[in-house]
Structures are given as C-alpha cells and as structure tokens.
Amino acid sequence: MTTIHDDPEEFAEDQLAGWLALYADRVRGVHGGVVALPTEGVDPQVAVVVGGGSGHYPAFCGVVGPGFATGAVVGNIFTSPSTAQVYSVAKAADQGRGVVLSFGNYAGDTMNFGLAAERLRAEGIDTRIVVVTDDIASADEESKRRGIAGDFSVFKAMGAAAAAGEDLDEVERIGNASNAATRTIGVAFSGCTMPGAREPLFTVPVGHLGLGLGIHGEPGIEDVPLLPATELASLLVDRLLADRPEAAGTRVAPILNGLGDTKYEELFLLWGRVLPLLQDAGIEVVEPEVGELVTSLDMGGCSLTLQWLDDELETLWRADAYTPAYRKLAAPVAALVPADAVDAAEDEATVVPDASGASRQAAQTACAAIEAIDALLREKEEELGRIDAVAGDGDHGRGMVKGVGAARKAVEKAGQEAGVAFVLGRAGDAWAEFAGGTSGVLWGAALEAFGRSLGDDRDSYEAGDVVDAAQAFADSIVHLGGASRGDKTLLDALLPFVDELRSSVSGGDSLTEAWQAAAAVAVTEAAATADLKPRVGRARPLAEKSLGTPDAGATSMGMILTRVGEVLADRAEHNEGENA
Numbered sequence: 001m002t003t004i005h006d007d008p009e010e011f012a013e014d015q016l017a018g019w020l021a022l023y024a025d026r027v028r029g030v031h032g033g034v035v036a037l038p039t040e041g042v043d044p045q046v047a048v049v050v051g052g053g054s055g056h057y058p059a060f061c062g063v064v065g066p067g068f069a070t071g072a073v074v075g076n077i078f079t080s081p082s083t084a085q086v087y088s089v090a091k092a093a094d095q096g097r098g099v100v101l102s103f104g105n106y107a108g109d110t111m112n113f114g115l116a117a118e119r120l121r122a123e124g125i126d127t128r129i130v131v132v133t134d135d136i137a138s139a140d141e142e143s144k145r146r147g148i149a150g151d152f153s154v155f156k157a158m159g160a161a162a163a164a165g166e167d168l169d170e171v172e173r174i175g176n177a178s179n180a181a182t183r184t185i186g187v188a189f190s191g192c193t194m195p196g197a198r199e200p201l202f203t204v205p206v207g208h209l210g211l212g213l214g215i216h217g218e219p220g221i222e223d224v225p226l227l228p229a230t231e232l233a234s235l236l237v238d239r240l241l242a243d244r245p246e247a248a249g250t251r252v253a254p255i256l257n258g259l260g261d262t263k264y265e266e267l268f269l270l271w272g273r274v275l276p277l278l279q280d281a282g283i284e285v286v287e288p289e290v291g292e293l294v295t296s297l298d299m300g301g302c303s304l305t306l307q308w309l310d311d312e313l314e315t316l317w318r319a320d321a322y323t324p325a326y327r328k329l330a331a332p333v334a335a336l337v338p339a340d341a342v343d344a345a346e347d348e349a350t351v352v353p354d355a356s357g358a359s360r361q362a363a364q365t366a367c368a369a370i371e372a373i374d375a376l377l378r379e380k381e382e383e384l385g386r387i388d389a390v391a392g393d394g395d396h397g398r399g400m401v402k403g404v405g406a407a408r409k410a411v412e413k414a415g416q417e418a419g420v421a422f423v424l425g426r427a428g429d430a431w432a433e434f435a436g437g438t439s440g441v442l443w444g445a446a447l448e449a450f451g452r453s454l455g456d457d458r459d460s461y462e463a464g465d466v467v468d469a470a471q472a473f474a475d476s477i478v479h480l481g482g483a484s485r486g487d488k489t490l491l492d493a494l495l496p497f498v499d500e501l502r503s504s505v506s507g508g509d510s511l512t513e514a515w516q517a518a519a520a521v522a523v524t525e526a527a528a529t530a531d532l533k534p535r536v537g538r539a540r541p542l543a544e545k546s547l548g549t550p551d552a553g554a555t556s557m558g559m560i561l562t563r564v565g566e567v568l569a570d571r572a573e574h575n576e577g578e579n580a
Contacts, residue, residue: 012077027065031085032082033071034064035093046166046167048171049089049101051081052080052081053078054077058293063159067323073090077195078296090125099120099127103151105146133179134148134183134305135148138218150184153307174313184255185236188213188299189210209232216296251283251284256290256304257304259301260298261298268290274304287318355419356456363420363422364416367423376559376560381400383397384555396553407431410427421455424452441480442477442481450469451469453472493523493526493554497525501514510572512569515564527550529554530549
C-alpha cells in the first residue's frame with residue numbers, strides 16, 4: 001500500500017518535487033515534467049522526450065540524462081499527461097535539432113502526445129512520434145499492443161543514438177526498429193493501491209498469478225495457478241521465443257523487471273532460471289538488466305523483455321548512459337580472474353585425507369544421519385518457524401533446512417574414501433556457510449568438533465568414543481554461544497542428552513540403546529523449556545511473551561537426536577543381519 005503522503009490528490013506533484021530536490025545537480029523541473037541540464041562542451045542533439053503517468057518509476061523521469069532521454073513528461077498516477085504538459089517539456093528539451101516523443105501505446109497518451117506534436121510542428125519544431133508496443137499478451141496485431149517494460153529498451157536505443165549525434169530521421173528510424181525488435185510478457189501476483197485508497201485497483205485470485213496483466217491492472221490472458229520459479233521462467237521464455245520477430249538473430253538484450261513489490265532477491269533467483277533456458281535455446285545474452293525499471297506502485301509481479309539485437313542495436317544497448325536511476329559505463333574492469341580458473345583452483349584444493357576402514361564406515365553412518373536429518377527438518381520446517389516466531393524472527397526452521405541441506409550436499413561430494421572426521425568437518429563448514437545466523441555457526445562448529453574428536457585414523461570406535469565426541473559437540477556450543485543450561489536455548493536439550501548418554505554407556509548399554517534413551521530425555525527437556533524465560537539472544541527482550549512456548553532450538557535438537565537414534569538402530573539391525 002502507498003502510505004506516505006499528505007494529500008493523496010497531490011501525491012504525483014509532491015513526489016516529483018522531492019525527486020527534483022534530490023537531483024537538482026543534473027535535471028530541472030519545467031511545467032509538466034523534467035529536462036536534463038545542458039552538458040558543457042556537448043553539441044546540440046535530437047531531443048528524446050519520453051513520458052506517461054506517474055507510479056512507474058524509474059519510468060519516466062528516472063531515465064533523463066546523458067545517453068538516455070532528454071526530458072520526461074510526468075502525468076498524474078497512471079494517467080496520461082496533458083497536451084499542455086507534453087508541449088511544455090518538449091519545448092524546454094528542444095535543442096534545435098528536432099524532437100522525438102515516445103510513450104507506451106495507450107489511448108490517452110496517443111491523443112495527448114499527438115496533439116502536442118501537431119502544436120510543436122505548427123511552431124516549426126520538427127517532431128516525430130515513436131510508440132512502444134512490446135506487450136505480446138495484449139494483442140496479436142503488433143500495432144495494437146500496449147507498451148510496458150519494453151519502453152526502457154526503446155528509449156535507451158534512441159537516447160544513445162541522439163547522444164552519438166544522429167539526426168532526427170535516424171533517431172526516429174532507430175526507435176521504430178528497436179520497438180519492432182522488442183517483446184515483453186508480464187505476470188502479476190497482487191494488485192497495486194493508489195495513494196489514499198483502502199483497496200487495490202484489482203486483485204489476483206488467491207494462489208494464482210495474472211498472466212499478461214498490464215502495468216495498471218489491464219486484463220491479461222488468464223489467471224493461472226502460482227508456479228515454482230523454474231516453471232515460471234519456462235512460461236515467460238517460451239511465450240517470448242514463440243513470438244520472436246521475423247529474421248531475428250541469436251542475440252538478445254534481456255530485462256527482468258520487478259513491478260514494485262517483488263523483491264530484488266526474487267528477481268535474481270528467477271534470472272538464475274531464465275538464463276539457462278535462453279542459453280539452451282541458442283540465445284546469446286548481452287548485458288542483461290535485472291531490477292526495477294518500469295514499475296506499477298506496489299504491484300506484485302515481474303516481466304521479461306527480450307530485445308533482439310543486430311549490430312546497430314547492440315552498440316546502442318551497450319552505450320554509456322548516466323541518469324538518476326540508470327548508469328552504464330562501457331569501460332571494462334581490469335584483472336578479473338576467469339570463473340573457470342577459480343573453480344579449478346578450488347577443486348585442486350579439495351584433497352581427501354587418508355582414513356582407516358573404521359573411519360570410512362563411521363563416515364557412512366554420519367552421511368546416513370545427515371540425510372535423515374535433512375528429510376526431518378524439511379518436514380518440520382513450518383512447525384519450527386511457528387515456534388520461533390513467538391519470541392523471535394521465525395526463521396529457525398528455514399535456517400536449519402538451509403544448513404542441513406548444504407551439509408547433505410557437502411557429504412555427498414566427499415566420496416566413499418572419506419573418513420568420519422573429514423565428512424563431518426565438511427558438513428560443518430557447509431552448514432555454517434549457508435545457514436548463517438547464530439544457529440548456523442553453532443551447528444557448523446559443533447559438527448566439526450564431533451568429527452575431530454573421533455578422528456580418521458582409529459582402527460575401531462567404541463561407544464565411549466562417541467560419548468566423548470558428543471561432549472566435544474556440546475562443549476563447542478557452550479564455548480561459542482556463551483549460554484548455560486536454563487537460559488532457554490538448545491543447550492537445555494543437548495546437555496541433559498550428553499549426561500544421559502554417558503551414564504547409559506557407563507552402565508553397559510549399547511550405543512544405540514544409550515543414544516535412544518538420551519534422545520528421549522532431550523525431547524522431554526526441550527518441552528520443559530516452555531516454562532523458562534530466555535536469558536540470552538534475541539528472544540531475551542520478549543521473555544514474558546515466550547512463556548508457554550518451548551525454545552525452537554531445543555525442540556529441533558530433540559527432534560534431530562531422536563532421528564539419529566533411529567538411524568543408529570537401523571544400521572545396527574542391518575549389520576546384525578549381514579553378520580548372521
């Protein structure tokens with residue numbers, strides 16, 4: 001929701017005033033919009049004036065500057081600027097070499113920019129119009145399509161051509177050629193809300209996305225169920241490749257654009273799925289852009305644009321630009337090491353040390369345990385998150401899944417010849433690296449301590465050796481975390497576990513029997529943390545709120561120790577069967 005405003009009716013004017021104050025060193029405000037300040041020592045050029053309604057930043061004023069637009073007309077929220085506004089900005093932007101007006105294909109824009117062009121021509125200013133029609137979902141006939149994020153690609157080509165000194169005919173031709181080479185399709189996950197409004201302009205059915213929805217909420221092709229990132233990427237890429245221009249080559253300039261509420265991290269993830277699809281289709285990707293370039297207030301959604309390049313359009317796409325919202329420098333960064341060389345060096349650094357047969361066998365048990373823990377935590381992720389959210393940030397389940405998932409991949413790569421110390425060390429390193437946060441550091445260090453205690457050179461491992469390793473595991477967490485029993489942390493489950501494990505083994509129980517008995521104690525003690533108040537960590541300020549809810553770390557510890565006990569029992573039964 002758009003919540004920061006005084007008078008909602010003045011939102012467009014107020015936000016532009018703040019923007020002009022911020023960028024007063026490079027643009028100036030005129031009636032109806034903004035124009036770039038003159039650049040010292042640069043010859044006059046064709047003025048590229050772009051525009052449309054507010055609410056789409058960086059479009060349109062954010063792309064005013066050297067190498068891009070000369071001026072931008074700024075209408076009210078999602079509303080075409082008036083003829084007078086277009087005329088005013090174009091007059092101010094004109095440098096004596098003519099003006100190109102460019103905008104998305106919407107009825108109000110077409111009328112107002114068209115009338116302004118007639119007025120400018122009547123005054124002797126040669127004025128051309130380039131309309132952007134990139135939205136493949138809006139119509140089969142190209143001339144009837146809407147202009148959405150492809151605006152950016154077309155404006156960039158014309159701005160670069162004007163900066164290179166091309167005349168008005170050439171800038172107009174390049175704009176039309178750029179538009180003909182550009183295709184976009186978008187999806188919406190949620191509607192956008194106008195300043196002062198209580199409800200969004202439109203809604204998308206729960207659990208669905210609007211395929212082909214316009215940037216103001218105009219109807220799309222259909223509502224389809226929400227898709228995982230891989231399937232969404234396939235949908236976007238397949239639709240665009242099916243609509244490629246005639247005589248298109250194999251080079252494209254892609255834009256993966258966020259519509260306002262979709263986070264950059266989500267866009268980066270989606271790009272990681274889009275890129276290989278383009279490469280598999282034989283497409284060469286040229287300087288892709290991923291981010292917010294043509295938005296729609298707080299709309300949830302994204303769009304994928306492909307501009308099919310020839311030599312001319314590629315040169316213009318790569319050309320320098322410097323605007324408030326977009327900067328590109330052609331100068332290369334020196335002395336970067338090729339990625340394949342870095343990968344090769346890392347591979348050479350991974351040497352598996354020698355290990356005894358007993359250590360390799362113990363490593364297989366460790367691998368089985370980590371695989372089982374991975375499955376467990378994925379099953380319990382939501383439950384652990386709910387527990388953690390009572391007095392924390394709710395990320396415990398997600399963090400544990402990330403950590404154990406990384407640990408599982410690390411041990412899978414270790415190979416059959418690796419010993420238990422090496423395997424658990426690699427698992428700990430991966431857990432700490434990818435889980436992050438406090439629990440990631442603690443679990444990573446503790447797994448490494450467990451493995452280091454066992455070592456890789458023993459001819460056999462007794463139950464007492466595992467007790468000592470469990471003690472090393474716990475000691476590592478105590479040392480790093482600085483907590484004690486009773487502080488409402490995972491130690492409230494772990495320390496009783498170690499005590500019971502040692503007592504049971506000393507009493508003559510097998511490792512499996514002792515582990516399972518100790519795990520049951522851990523589960524009981526974890527549940528008892530509901531009666532404790534946290535005395536350390538982020539939950540401490542919410543101590544009262546946490547009463548009645550067990551600690552998430554202690555809960556997951558009890559779950560994990562129980563699952564490991566099950567693995568030990570399964571392997572013991574399997575070994576007995578083999579011996580029989």
